Amino acid sequence: MAATNDTVDMSEACSSCDRETPHDVRVQIQTESSKRENAEFSREPYRVSECQVCGTTTHTRMNNA
Secondary structure (H helix, E strand, O other): OOOOOOOEEEEEEEOOOOEEEEEEEEEEEEEOOOOHHHHHHOEEEEEEEEEOOOOOEEEEEOOOO
């Protein structure tokens, strides 16, 4: 099964612009371990939001288990 990484345009607060701006938002799987032998067990979903005005990108971990 292939995963898609489609972006969604939405407005949200931008700390750099100090106002509501359009953002591209996506979910991305990121590896947190720097060790190769554990990398397959350290993947976590992150919400990635990029401001379309200033380019500021935020990564928020979605699973805090």
